[in-house]
Amino acid sequence: MNSRRKFLKNVALTAGAVSILPLQEATAGILNSTTNESGDELKSVRVTGKVTVHGKGLAQVVVSDGYQVVQTDAAGSYSFQSAPQSQFVFISIPAGYSIEKQANGSALFFQKIQKQKQTSPHFFALEPVKESDYKHHFIVWADPQIQKEEEAEQLLSETVPDTLATVKQLNSPHVFGVGCGDLIWDQHQLSAKYNQAVQQTGIPFFQVFGNHDADLEQRSDEKSASTFTTMYGPQYYSFNRGLVHYVVLNDVFFIGKDKEYIGYITENQLAWLEQDLALVPHGSTVVVFQHIPSFTRHFERYPAEKSLGAMVSNRKHLYNLLAPYHAHLMSGHTHFNENIILNDNLYEHCHGTVCGAWWSGPICQDGTPSGYGVYEVNGAALSWYYKGIGLPKETQFRVYKKDEHPDFPGNWSVNIWNWDEHWTGVWLEDGVEKGALVRVRAKDPLSMQLHEGPKLPVKRKWVEPGLTDHMFLFCPSDQAKNITVMVTDRFGNTYTEVIT
Template sequence: MTDRPLERVAKLMAARGLCSRREAERLIDAGCVLVDGAPVVAQGAKAAADADIRISDAGQHLLGGRATVLLHKPVGIVSTQPEPGQTPAWTLLRAASRRGPADAARERQVLADPQTQNAFEMDRFHAETVPALRRTVGELGDVPLFGVGCGDIMYDDLALYPEYERGVRATGVPFFSVVGNHDLDQDGRTDEASTRTFASRFGPTYYSFDRGEVHYVVLDDVFWHGAGYIGYLPATQLAWLAADLAHVERGRTVVVLLHIPLASSRPARTGERAGAISEMVTNRAALYRLLEPYRAHVLAGHTHEHEHLFEGGVHEHVHGTVCGAWWSGDRCWDGTPNGFGVYEVRGSELRWRYQATGRDAAARMDLHAPGAEPTAPGDLIANVWDWDPSWTVTWGEDGTRRGLMSRRRGLDPRCVAEQRGPDRPPRRAWVEPVPTDHLFHAPVSPDAREVTVEATDRWGATHRATWRRPS
């Protein structure tokens, strides 16, 4: 009898670089895998982490045969006989592109809604967002990275696509792209016709790929019906996803990237009876069923606010946006600063933070002085953007700990000052602040000189901010 921890043989083989996990499963089916000298006879078989695992001669022969590579080639790469000046697709298949077990530690950045409508906004993207991305890349150091544009790359003017591409190229990081409702050819009469320009630049609108131990799926949940759009996943896409996930081991981490959130808490926050069908995915239950066997995270944008949702067995991350409230200022209408998500992958575990553009990587909140909220004039208010129910938020004044802050639904005070009213904000007067659930109140003593707020996240890290009363 052994007390050594056991893991799936296929996973151990992939971790040791013997072959991919899918290749290991095929070899097990063929009876070509030996563990401590004995053949493995069933999928799901487990072995100790230090077990002797070998591939039989017959298995080596199977691996040594011809390989089929599925390649989503970038625009400008040709799969036919190249003409002078053209780059053939086979040049992308080189040893430097191969990833092994060390690739399990990987970071990525998620850009939700850059949504540039004109040269002024594109200039801001290049002057503010691109340097922030490059700074984050530099801070992360020598870690494998990739980025994702999570939809609404444009604001209807698709002629600006090249300028967006120039910006993300400047980061030195490869980017995947998700289609958003403002990325469409709005003269298209069908859903398929609406994505012709997007597809010509970025490739398919739904696909999947593996990085380390995580399976990533990009979906197109913007359904164009010829005169507008709704949040919807067509049956063809769901059937494709079911076939794709049939090859993914149950229990693995699956990350789904799409534009329109599956769900939203905004109806509850604003008192609406039901959310708009353009603001969430109407048939999301079908996706929940497909993701049920996995540790699933869904990453979305679209709503220009930041929240975490837990519905249907998945953790949905709805991101604050690169453009904030449509480039009208420096924050979304829930008070979340313009910014982007940064995700770290440790094996099969995800960790994340929200990076505010132009702010230090440690920033997690904004503090609003007593008097900023007329209904609670004595309260200091903390807007903790990336809060979820696993966090705790405490406060103290003048060196004395006072305990938990009170979470209350409300409007961000700075958003009220900058966005409320018929003439505000500049250039986007239709923007109005929306209620958020990540505001925290502390009843500050009238003579308190200094208040410190501490927000402890789900991983035990504590983030601090301090307000000092003006002299």
Template sequence: MQRRNFIKNMGLLSAVFGVSAPAVFAGTPKENEDYSFRRVSGRINCEGKGLEKVVVSDGFSVTQTDAKGNYVLEAHYDARFLFYTLPSGYEIPNEKGIARFYMALKKGQKQQQADFSLVKAKQDDTRHAFVVWADTQIKTEEDAQKLLTISAPDAHTHIQKLMDRPVFGIGCGDLVWDNFDLFKDYREAVAMTGIPFWQVIGNHDMDYGARTDDASQESFEAQFGPSYYSFNKGKVHYVVLDDVFFIGAGHRYIGYLTETQLRWLEKDLSYIPQGSTVVVALHIPSNTGDKRRNKRKEEEMGGVLTNRKALYELLKPYKVQIVSGHTHWNEVWEKDNITEHNLGTVCGAWWSGPVCGDGTPNGFGVFEVAGDDISWYYKSTGYEKEHQLRLYKPGADKERPQAVIANIWNHDKRWTVEWFEDGVAKGKMEQYTGYDPSAAELYEGAALPQQRKWIEPILTDHLFQAVPAAGVREVRVKATDRFGHTFEERIQL
């Protein structure tokens, strides 16, 4: 069809320019390959009544249902799913917490029916909340048991405090650590939280036996459906992207969005009014301060989204929050219309200690939505939400032996950090880049940690120092976040 004609035309061009077709193409298409488009039609309803203007996609094309809830779409020959963008005001369809919003497309079937029935939400979702699990990353049964007996119950307890409004979760990639047998444990952990979860693919959720990136999502898709899609809740539009691009060798990948995804996103956003709030979830962060902190000449291609400018350009008309994982540190940055939350992980330092490499406790992000405004905090596993900083006595940091150190892991430029000597205000603490003392004690050196010795502490910007005067008995630190919430810790000297 279209592709066959393209190949035929390329053959003619080859003859004109004196270049043989085999020099352009690595091989010729098999006779039984089918490059025809497929007609998919269906209806989306609630209690038998068709729902109008529900966005439907195959990951390539995007359309909407008509006044009776019907749609017709010419599905791309490479499309693997037909899915819809959940409209606001409806329950998230799920199977024991795993979001189900799609139907698999069959190869070779020229026509297919895909109908969906939605359920009206019991609560107004203009006000809602969501939690983000970054890197549950279970590799062994022991890791899985920690997730199931510590992290998931802790999340369930905290989520119950948010249930005066609709709540959902996002698993922000690296759900497992290359051990796909443990997807069952991840699914069980999700079910324990009591809320539906949407999933993001991470680099450890990919099939590294695939020939190219195109097939590297197969195991993930068998569990969770498409690796990029969108949904709505209240006044907010949510987009999940697959920015882990397998380069076809070993376990190597780069942070990259394909042209197919960017074109789909452009079509998806065409239905969203400019000025709206958009939340983007992806595994590899779009950007971090790692290059600056470590004085690198180049960014690590597997550490950030290499073609982020293309993403930012599409998001320019919106108020944007990005949530990401991958790094095993916590960092919040903002520029122009974008705020990114590169979240600390559920697994901490790969289940080898109670903190990430930057000293952020094992935990997850919590985001509270009111209309099109979003506020947030970091929830540390085993602590109440008020636990937002940790203090260290002088001597904890060998490079600053006289200083009291504060680690404020969810700090951003709109926080203020003040300190007091025996109740007397001393002004703002000095921010610096360094290593968290706990992370250094737990992970520094070839012999630590015992379970996974390759783990090392990570440079971070969310550290603060102050040198108390001689004879001071107590130092108090008061941190105020951008929303006016204050958190205090005291340390006796």
């Protein structure tokens, strides 16, 4: 069994009034370290600097090295002793200020710490936005995962134009993107193509580390993101837009054996996040981006399967930190679309992928179109939809006629890929409502047609259709002349398809 088939079998797809800890306490056990695992010198230096707006200092801007979290004083200045392991000093971009971009199109909010001297100065100049970012948008690209040149060209020729059209339709001065991990597929030479795609969207992108973005030759997790950080900066950080606080985490932990990893958030990140969130008022909306979902129902669908790489093992500790907030967790990784309401204040969004089922066709394993998430933020409230590449925004489900689902003879079936418990669906005969769609756990018929069996798909034969919880059934009479399927999302938007 090759590694990719094993991968599928095991995971179904690996699946200001707040005080900060005193420096001595915050860095306990850190500053005493002098070497890393390769024997290189690790040096703690004093990081100093200032955050300014048009030359004037800006107070209460959050600054961090990934270990300490401080705020600028009334003059916009800050100073702290960096941890020896720290590579970057970065700011949590405040709401109301522009997101600067690097030459590669990704967000610029960090500077590399210079360890040649005892003090490393870092100055950040911010530019106020011209219009309020109280209302803003973001787009989530999960798993572009390009492995070959032709896939990179497909990203550029299909995904980018579709994204550009979406950005134009949003007609907003405040749109950012998130590459939610697996930006490439182990082939780091294709990062230039991915960066080209990001640049062409015209919006700043924040990048998330995925398992296929790793340096696989490294012997430990600590070194596995070296190439990623060279291009994009810190592996974990935060920023703000409007009333929302955003966090990016790296939840891919390599165990130093082949390509194996687990879904796990390190103590460094949890300790940093605890300090970061201490400056966010309780009750705020917090959005967390990570590659591996904190939780998936895949193992309810496939109870015999076991994997530590499909969801975050120590997720309850993340949930505890997020408990005082209205939180949304954004991920990819699984190559299926799944929305889970974990509790009244915690929502998991696992996105279908840009590459679908690894660039083997137009859909993911669960029948979700290749695509991306689109989010509108109005104050502290989020609304969203899933945008299939090459499909109208209004295409939010797919209908299969009688007997087209081989597992449910006599029935019609519907795949509502962005469904959650607050969606509804009904069917009508000749304009008369007959009943609600009945949810079942099943495979998607198109995925079965394109992916099922050892010879399909031709490009990557190990891809197989997967069970999903967003398939629905209904059974109209044979005498009906027109069948209508009407689906309403959690925000009251109704999508309709009429079949004659």
